Amino acid sequence: MSYDQPPQTPTISLKKHTLAVPSEDVDELRTLLKSARLTRPTYESTTKEVYLGVKRDWVVEARRYWMEDYDWNKQQDRMNAFPQFVASLKTKDDLLMDIHFAALYSSKPDAPAVVFSHGWPGCWIEFVPMMEMLKAKYTPETLPCHIIVPSLPGFTHSSPPPTSREFGMKDAAYLWNQLMTGLGFKQYYAQGGDIGSFLTWQLARDYEECLGIHVNFLSITAPPAGTPEAAQSTGPPKPQQVMMGLQKFGYALEQATRPSAIGMTVGSNPLSLLTWTGEKYLEASGIPMSLDTMLTFVSLYWFTDCYSSGIWYYRYLMGLRAGPGADPSQAGYLKKPLGYSLFPKEIAQTPVHWAEKLGDLVWSKVHKGQGGHFAALECPEEMWADVQDFIEAAKQKKGNASHL
Incomplete structure (x- = not known):
């Protein structure tokens, strides 16, 4: 059996x-990562304060690793070890x-x-x-x-x-x-x-x-x-409590209220996709997620172009969709x-x-x-x-x- x-x-x-991603798609991903512009450093992107967003130094190193060291084929073989x-x-x-x-x-x-x-x-x-x-x-x-x-x-x-x-x-x-x-x-x-x-x-x-x-x-x-x-x-909660909740879960409100804009913005560039989703992997993991694991998530999102089509339920989550x-x-x-x-x-x-x-x-x-x-x-x-x-x-x- x-x-x-x-x-x-x-x-x-x-x-x-x-799962069989063509080698040309893997090469294109590396090319897009290499050509993507990194924004200038800001206080928000360099401070250690958690809820101001992912840090620029982390993005710089993650991009380098993704381009130079990450082995997609190894991860693809791991996924294909299961009947699908x-x-x-x-x-x-x-x-x-x-x-x-x-x-x-x-x-x-x-x-x-x-x-x-x-x-x-x-x-x-x-x-x-x-x-x-x-x-x-x-x-x-x-x-x-x-x-x-x-x-x-x-x-x-x-x-x-x-x-x-x-x-x-x-x-x-x-x-x-x-x-x-x-x-x-x-x-x-x-x-x-x-x-x-x-x-x-x-x-x-x-x-x-x-x-x-x-x-x-x-x-x-x-x-x-x-x-x-x-x-x-x-x-009702105090204004400060509301703002703290928005600071922590503001991404959910963005995906619920402007899914088209954020979908096309994040989903059109692999560096944007890494930055937006990587922040959540770093923040929500109870055990630090390895960079290989994180990049496998992001790579699979990229190769299947699923970011914009995968946030439909946030209107449901935030009570903006009709029904329960x-x-x-x-x-x-x-x-x-x-x-x-x-x-x-x-x-x-x-x-x-x-x-x-x-x-x-x-x-x-x-x-x-x-x-x-x-x-x-x-x-x-x-x-x-x-x-x-x-x-x-x-x-x-x-x-x-x-x-x-």
């Missing part, structure tokens, strides 16, 4: 995918979209399926260390779960959202459920961080096939009703099993007792030591253990409920 054999015959159109596919799916209004995904299929008859969803400025390769760990630890015959890792619409090799209409989380969840059921999974679990957590919540709310969800990111705008913090609330907002506390109590992992360097430090008010929290863990926003990348063993523990807790909860 091999990791690329699904347990059932798929009912959706699938084709195998291999492209599924042809349809939106509710019959628009055809291709969704790329990596997979590790188990040959165990009773193995549950888990779909893992990434965020921005990440992509599916956030889960590569976890999948490498699983391949080293298990054979297809012993792998406990089927692992499905799609690229969100607009990211890497997945189709961008349509240009003819708005596209939201309900659309993405519809495609995810179609993908999982089309692969032969009548039921499945979902896991997500960052924007992937919002998609995961949407799956659980909209589709019976999704048995439960595990998230490692919870972004809530206010303490949920019933928490001590909600009772102590004294009204991103805050899970505004959508009602989730009756399905919920699992929550809180890593110490996560940018949203939402406490566990808040999560208890959002859904049927059957499992949670507050991690100590290391780990941040890119938890699956930084702490693959811990993330995998958390998902396994959550699934067992969800199964036990279901078993107990069936005997009531």
